[in-house]
Structure formats: C-alpha cells, structure tokens
Amino acid sequence: MVFSSVIFLFLFLPATIAAYYIIPSRLRKLRNLVLLGASIVFYAYGGPKLLPLLLLSVLINYFAGILAGSDKGNTVRKASLIISVLFNIGMLFYYKYTDFFITNINGLTGLDIALKSIALPLGISFFTFQNLSYVIDVYRGRVSAQKNHFELALYITLFPKLLLGPIVRYQAIEPQLSARKSTPELFADGICRLIIGLGKKLLIANSMGIIADRVFSTDFSLLSCGLSWVGVAAYTLQIYFDFSGYSDMAIGIGKLFGFEFTENFNYPYIARSITDFWRRWHISLSTWFRDYVYIPLGGNRATKIKHIRNIMIVWLLTGFWHGAAWNFIVWGLYFGILLLIEKYFILKKLEKLPAFFQHLYAIFFIMLGWVIFRSDSIAQIWDMLRALLGLSHATDNGQALFYIKEYKAELFVAVLASTPLAKFIGNRLELSTRKKAAGIIKNYGAIIFLSCVFLLSIVYLIKSTYNSFLYFKF
C-alpha cells in the first residue's frame, strides 16, 4: 500500500486514526496494539504470504535482542549478535541478491543455473537494517533490550516507516513507544508534512518522471545533447521529490500518532560539495552505514590505505543496497571515489571558491551520479554520458525545448522547492515586527496553501489510480 493511493488516504488512514483515537490516551498499550494491527494489515496488503517472513524477522530479532542485552556472558551475547546479523543479512541476500549472483556466475562460468525469481518482500532493505541497528545497539549497551515483544514488533513494523524508511533507530523511538503525547500542534504538523509530501510526489515527482522516462527510453540515435540534459535534470528532480516526498509523508503520518522520526533530507541540492550532499541526502541510510560499517572498520582513524578501503567498502555496500544490479554498484563506487578525491585533494580548495561555483560543481556531479543510478545497464550509462557530451550526433528536433515549455510550471516550482525558501519565509514571518499580520499569514495562509495542495494532489491522484515510489524496489 502506498501513501499516495485512494485506499490509503480515504480508507486505511481514517480507519486507523479513528481506531487509535477512540481509545483513551491513558490506555497507551491498547493504542500501540491498534497501531501494530494496522501495520500488519498495511504490510499484508501487498500479499499476506510474505507476512510470516516479517513476523519471523520480528521474533528472531526479539530473542536476539534479549540475549544480546543479557548478562549471560559475552559468548552468548556475541553469538546472538552474530545470529541476528547472519539472519538479517542472509534474508536480505536471499530475497534480493540471489538472482544477481546466479546471473553473474552464469555469465562468468558459462553455466546455466536457473534463476530463482524470488518475490522481493516489500521494505526488506529498510526493516533488516532497522533490525540490525536494534540488536547491535543492544549489544553495544546503547539501549536496553525490549522485553515486550509487541512493543518491539511495533517498532519494527510501524507502518509509516516500514516500506521506505526513514531507518529509525530504536534509541530514538524507545521513549516514544511508551510515553509519546499527541497534541493538536503535533497532529497539525503531521498533516502539514503529509500534504507537502503528497504534493511533492503527485504534483512534481510524477510530472518530472514523465520527462525522465521518455528521455531515458529514447534511442541513442535520437538523443540530442539538449534532450539528454533535460532528461537528467528531470530525473534529478523526480528522485528527490519522490523520495523526500515519501519521507515527508512518513514523518507526517508518524506525527499523527505522536511519533517524531528523524529527518531524512536537508535540501540536498543546495550542497556545496559531494561530502555536503551526503550529509543531506537519505540521512538515515548514510548515518547507518557510518555507525555500523564505517566506524567499526576504523573510519578515518586508521592508516590512509585502510581509510580508503573503509570508504570504498561503505560506498560499494551503499550502492549495492540500492539494487541488485551493476549500475548501482558503479554508482556507489562513483561517489566513493569522489568523496576520496574531495577529502584528500580538493575540498579545502573548493571551500575557497564562490558559493555559486561550489553549487555548480556539486550539482554537476550529483546529476552525473543520477545518470548511473537511473540507467538500466552499463551500456545505457555509456550512451547517456556520450549524449550529455554531445557525442550522439542526434539533431535537436525541438524535444528538449518542448519539455521545458510544457513543464515550465512544474520545473519552476521544483527548483524553488529544492531550496529552503519556504523555511526562509517562515523564519522571516517569525521575526517580523508585525506580529498580527505575520500570524495571520502563517496560520491561515498556510491552511489555504495546504488546502490547495491537498485538493490538487487529489485531482492528480485520481488521474492515475496507482502511483508507485521509485525506492519501492528496495
């Protein structure tokens, strides 16, 4: 079930809100059970036959957490950690990567091993990482193991973040499981985030997706330089608004039930370097890799060779996490190399340049990265890069200009919304001496704006009965 669907917005969500709030707030555990039930229904919507896997995952990690945080000696604690890691990684490997390895083994050896065509459980990349972070944090003594299996199940399966993140650490959510408070302000803030996320997805991402899909499916012989740049720019905007839109909705829906999740994006396209970009993009994933792979490997507190090794391992895994295909691995390694070049050679020099050039540098390499990410094959990466450099010899048939003119409104809004302009306006209103006027604009102006975005989003939602998120295949 996706958030931007009729069934979620007009059946599941109102039913869950009603079932949750009909219970008095003092019966917190019952409210948690309602959320747990709703989360299970949410997951089962995609096919109940994969539900047992999720529940098994909850069970294994529950016991692993108990043992990892017990006082039964280091051997038991370590064994339970290893079992949890093997189980979670093994599950991820089996469901997501089996056919990738079979295909490559067949290619290298000439064998003809049959592909397994295993159905990928939705959200597996997200909830396995979440499970791992829980057990590892318990082992490290950062959090106490959750003894109540329903509470742990709620943490793992909580539907706002179950399928596409953010990857929420147990540390952040533990106090909220037992002592969160819903207030009108928090509820309204949740609505605000939900509507903004909906608008990002339905009004911007989907429109940019039309351009990107068309350009990326254009034959190389017809792909002019201008058209390829328009397509890459469109995809750059599509993926940001699609994924950040989802994160906004997840955070917003969490707030409706009193949960505060960590932010996942911080205006990544205003980054001044690739280093800066990765502090702003998919923050929950990059911090996960930092805390559970990079730092345990030694991080930057190692020899130069080992540091380089650590960076490349993290980025190889980051790329591989995104998809079982070579282009994702290349994408990860691409950013690993760029980060190393910045770290060891150019970052300090970059910081001395005017901000405009820093932004230009960053957005250029970010966009090239998206070419690698979006392409269906290594061959297509090569074709797209050549087209971007004007090496396709395709004549411009007006398509590039057509897309810019046709989608000028969406492009304009997308570029503005990629910047913290709204936040800037909000802050100015906060600081304004005309408190009454600022208050009216902030309160009622926001309501009018959100109502328009919501209404427009519903119009666009009905236009297509189904909208899927780009990161859904993870």
Add this chain to the structure above:
Amino acid sequence: MKKSGSIVLSILFLLAIFFVPICTKLQANATYSFFENRTLANAPVLNLQSLLSGEYFSSWNTYLADHMCYREKLLANYISINMNVLKKTVVNDTVVQNDMLLPYYVQTVLDYNTINNNIGNLADSLDNVNDYVEKMGSTFLFVGMPEQSSLFADKQPNDCYSKKDYFDYVEKSLFDQLDSRSIDYVDMKKVFSGCDDYQKYYSTIDHHYNYYGALKTYQTILEKLEAITADKFDILQENDMDISAVNYPAVGSRSIKLYNLYPTDEKVYIGYPKVKVPFTRVDNDKDEVDDLFTMPYYSTSYASYTIYMGGDKGKTVISTNRPDKPTVLIWGDSFTNALETIMYYNFDKAIYLDFRHITDGSTIYDYLDEYKPHIVICVSNDTVYAVQNDNVP
C-alpha cells in the same frame, strides 16, 4: 502554527478524509464511465488465491479509485487545469491545437524489419483474397484510408513528432507491393490531400473522417470500380443527399480524452439520399434494425462517430431487393462504418464485416463462398497497415 490554526487544519483534513469514503458509499454505484469508455471496476471477490497474492487488496484500491465520489468532476478538473491554467500543449496524450486535436506521438526509431514483415503479410493476404475473388469472376478493391493524424501530420506543432516519416514509409511500401501484385486499390490520402478543402472531410476531434469524407470515399470507390469493371454506377453527389447536422454536441475519440472540455462547434453529420431506396438491415444474423444511424438516447447525450451504423458490428447485411444490381462485400475496421451508410445504395445486397467482432472463427473465404459478391472491398487505415490485426485474413 498556533493552536487555533492547528485545530482548524486538523478538522478540515479529518473532514476531507472521512467525507470521501462516506460520500462514496452513499452515492449510486456507477458501472460505466462514458469519458473513459470502459466498465468501472467491480468490488473484488474474495478467494484464497487472490487473498494470498495480494490481488484482493490491490483490487480494492482500483475499485475505490473507480467509484470515488466526484471522480468525474476531479478528472475534468485535471483536464481543465492542464488546458486552461497550465496551458499545456499535450493533455492526456492529446495535442491541443486551436483548430483541432491530434494524438501525441513519442518519437521512436522505426523498426523497418517488423514494418516490412507486416506489410508483406498484409500484401500476401490481399493477394490471396484477390486471386480467390478473381477466380469467382468478381472484382477486388483495396481502399487505403488515412487516419486523421496522418492526413493532418503537417498540423502537428513543430516540436511534436508528427509520425509523417512512418506514415509515408508504410503507405509507399504497401502501395508498391499492391502495384507489384496488380491488386487494384484506392489511396484516399492522395485523394483527400489533392482537395483544396481537404479539412472538410475529416473530424477535428476524432481520428475518423466525417460524413463528407465518407461520401467522398464512396464516390471515389465507385469511380474506380467503373474504371476497372464494365459496370456503371449512379453515383450520389452532395446535392443528391439531404445532409444535416445532428443536434447534439459532438464528441470524438480525441475530445473525449479531454472530457469534452475542448471548445468546438463541430457537428456530426448524417445524410439520406433524396431518392430513397428501401432496405432491410440485419446485424449479426439476428438483430433487425430499421435505420443506418443510431441517434443519442437522452437530451444530455453526445453525438459521436458511433452514430454511423451504431458503431462496430461483426456482420451487417443490408438488402434492397434489387436483384438486377450487384452484391458488394466490404470488410474492415471502424473506418468502414460511415461508408456503410452510403455504399448499400448502388447494390442489391451489401455485406459488411469486421473480423475484430466475429468470434466464430469464420474467415473472409467463408463469407465469399456464402454470398458470392460481385465486388469485394477491403478498407483499412494507415495506422494499421504495418500492424498485425484481425482484419488481415
């Protein structure tokens, strides 16, 4: 946001998300969408397989989306926003021009292998039919019609792909093949393009020709038949007809995608010969129909190309009880419909076939054996010359 604002926003949001499902439940259950020309989804039926696969739940999303209250209004709003506010050139895959609607084509590299293969198959099929018909002592004629976007390819905006290269290639390929096999044909695109007022013959909101285009096609076919046979036909001219506009707003295959929000004063025309020829009409061997035009039922209805013969039929036989006149058999897709309302006039019997709607496995040869027509005509349009379809024997 202040507490008061938070409360207002929360109430509005909750009202919206609760109102929609309640309103949807209370409204009458529509089964068909006129503008989408499809049956709306039924409520899913629960069974173990659909439950386990997730299809049961996802079908509920489709059902709710199809039956959501104010759905048609919301879709119309989407069209209106895109056409009138965002002023998009392309809305719902339709190129919106001031004077007409055209389809939006995405440019692809032409697959010449497949095109040549399919045209070759069509030419072979027509050749076989031609031989069979000639052995019967009858005459075969192929009529190639341009689809609206083909005839008006030059009307596409400069930055939209007109598909002219495709249309030119398939037309030349097919007609070269027909020439090489000595199959008689009429290239109606050439005929229409040669007219100064060629726009008169085609709809601006539909992919078909209009009644005037059908009349012109009828005239051209009979003139060609006169040239290749010894027969003389009393060919109807415009002033032999009572042509009138149907007094309902017109809707076409293009404008329906825009929820008929595209401003047009186009009308659907029908015509009756001033000198009437009584006829009987039987559809699909069982339905007797007393007219060649099917008028809209309600005062709020639209008039469309389905007025002609009531739309596509598998088989229609029109008998005029004039045994001194020849029999004609015409097969093809919807491009025959308007033509069928006139072609019967010069024949004792006119048999019209559309193999997309013939499901008993009968072939053209079965009908040729059954009716032994003097004239056999195949009508096709250039969007399907190079596409495998049921009307290729």
